[in-house]
Amino acid sequence: MAMSFKLLKNISRVVTFDDSDSIFEKADILINDNEIVEIRKGIEPVEGYEVIDCTDLIALPGFVNTHHHLYQTLFRGIREVQEKPLFPWLVGLYDFWRHITPEAVYYGAMVGFSELLRTGCTTTMDHHYVFPVDKPKNLIDVQIRAASEIGIRFHATRGSMSLGRSGGGLPPDCVVQNEEDILLDSERLIGKYHDKNRFAMQRIALAPCSPFSVSRELLIQSRDLARKKGVMLHTHLAETKDEERFCIEKYGMRPVRLMESLGWIGPDVWFAHVIHINEDEIKVLKGSGIAHCPSSNMKLSSGICPTTDLVEAGVKVGIAVDGSASNDGSNMWEEVRRAYLLNHLRYGTDGLDAYQVLKLATRGGAEVLGRDDIGVLQRGRAADIVLFDLNDIAYSGCHDPLIGLVTCGNTSIVKMTMVNGRVVVKDGRLTTIDTEEMAKKAHEVASDIVKKERQLASEKIW
Numbered sequence: 001m002a003m004s005f006k007l008l009k010n011i012s013r014v015v016t017f018d019d020s021d022s023i024f025e026k027a028d029i030l031i032n033d034n035e036i037v038e039i040r041k042g043i044e045p046v047e048g049y050e051v052i053d054c055t056d057l058i059a060l061p062g063f064v065n066t067h068h069h070l071y072q073t074l075f076r077g078i079r080e081v082q083e084k085p086l087f088p089w090l091v092g093l094y095d096f097w098r099h100i101t102p103e104a105v106y107y108g109a110m111v112g113f114s115e116l117l118r119t120g121c122t123t124t125m126d127h128h129y130v131f132p133v134d135k136p137k138n139l140i141d142v143q144i145r146a147a148s149e150i151g152i153r154f155h156a157t158r159g160s161m162s163l164g165r166s167g168g169g170l171p172p173d174c175v176v177q178n179e180e181d182i183l184l185d186s187e188r189l190i191g192k193y194h195d196k197n198r199f200a201m202q203r204i205a206l207a208p209c210s211p212f213s214v215s216r217e218l219l220i221q222s223r224d225l226a227r228k229k230g231v232m233l234h235t236h237l238a239e240t241k242d243e244e245r246f247c248i249e250k251y252g253m254r255p256v257r258l259m260e261s262l263g264w265i266g267p268d269v270w271f272a273h274v275i276h277i278n279e280d281e282i283k284v285l286k287g288s289g290i291a292h293c294p295s296s297n298m299k300l301s302s303g304i305c306p307t308t309d310l311v312e313a314g315v316k317v318g319i320a321v322d323g324s325a326s327n328d329g330s331n332m333w334e335e336v337r338r339a340y341l342l343n344h345l346r347y348g349t350d351g352l353d354a355y356q357v358l359k360l361a362t363r364g365g366a367e368v369l370g371r372d373d374i375g376v377l378q379r380g381r382a383a384d385i386v387l388f389d390l391n392d393i394a395y396s397g398c399h400d401p402l403i404g405l406v407t408c409g410n411t412s413i414v415k416m417t418m419v420n421g422r423v424v425v426k427d428g429r430l431t432t433i434d435t436e437e438m439a440k441k442a443h444e445v446a447s448d449i450v451k452k453e454r455q456l457a458s459e460k461i462w
């Protein structure tokens with residue numbers, strides 16, 4: 001590989017999240033191509049280095065977003081489903097989602113990736129599970145193309161729904177697939193895109209949607225395929241009381257016990273939400289990962305995730321924005337602040353401090369996704385770095401920048417986002433796409449779908 005050196009010079013504070021929790025003051029970071037090679041004071045540039053002045057800026061590892069549904073960026077602010085809890089919210093939205101096309105998935109992904117990158121996220125996953133029966137099925141391929149165009153590190157999960165209304169599930173039959181097709185496509189995507197190498201920009205995981213939209217058999221077969229191929233497993237779990245009732249009625253078990261009985265526990269498994277669990281179930285989850293989604297949990301009034309208890313029990317915890325129909329943004333920065341506040345609402349003075357929450361959003365998320373090459377700023381890790389500028393008036397009078405980053409809550413402070421050694425956001429703007437053009441096109445595609453469904457719904461009524 002060609003040698004290409006970047007030197008981030010005179011950073012006011014480098015927060016590493018390494019094993020000794022090192023924080024460097026007035027230090028430099030030397031990057032060779034996509035890898036951090038040195039962090040210390042006074043690295044002298046030599047000829048050929050690209051030197052970037054970082055005076056007054058704070059450096060953190062890029063945030064890792066552990067749960068999302070990117071296509072939902074096109075379905076924000078739909079008035080028919082506001083102020084509804086999960087099940088009726090989903091039922092209302094499936095009717096819109098049945099119209100999604102590869103084009104919609106592409107623009108939805110670009111909108112979400114843009115906002116993530118602009119708020120300091122360098123790695124995201126996506127959980128795509130809606131494959132309308134009458135539409136092309138290359139939706140994950142399209143997302144992967146979008147990720148590579150914009151320059152974000154991407155863990156696509158092959159989501160699935162196989163239990164339609166006619167089989168006792170929640171989604172209508174027009175958005176579910178048969179299980180053989182799901183497994184064949186899962187295997188195809190792993191073969192085509194999963195990169196096991198260090199610094200991989202794309203990986204695949206398998207993600208049946210939830211206990212109430214797939215069969216037990218699909219959970220078992222996805223598990224076997226994932227373990228055979230060495231990819232991770234993901235699903236929604238213990239998000240609502242409705243889900244708990246569904247599992248008890250259908251399987252005679254609460255959600256965590258159901259997953260345990262299916263062998264869906266361990267370092268290669270992570271769950272979104274995990275709210276309605278008891279002390280014994282927390283112990284069962286030791287070693288597995290969870291994606292904590294504070295905004296979504298508040299908006300859908302799902303409940304509060306027991307974050308401190310999970311961390312103390314040895315569960316890997318990351319932070320996530322969740323899909324934009326329940327958030328309604330992909331603002332990773334805001335999510336970090338809400339994770340902090342929601343933890344304090346539940347635990348009071350025993351809560352996590354600002355540093356601990358930042359660590360969950362970076363190193364924690366990397367661990368949840370099974371990666372030891374990102375999430376920490378140190379020699380040998382990928383150059384996924386975010387630089388913040390706290391000179392804005394929103395931070396004047398704040399006496400500890402690390403606390404202020406989390407608690408002051410201004411979200412327009414990302415000066416630079418670097419992914420795999422490449423500057424993708426500079427002075428708050430994306431360098432890889434025409435954001436205005438993308439926004440316009442995405443909104444057109446979204447409006448067409450929503451108009452179409454509203455038209456169909458009005459015909460049905462009248």
Ligand SMILES: [Zn+2]
Nearest residue numbers: 236272322323
């Ligand atoms: Zn979700």
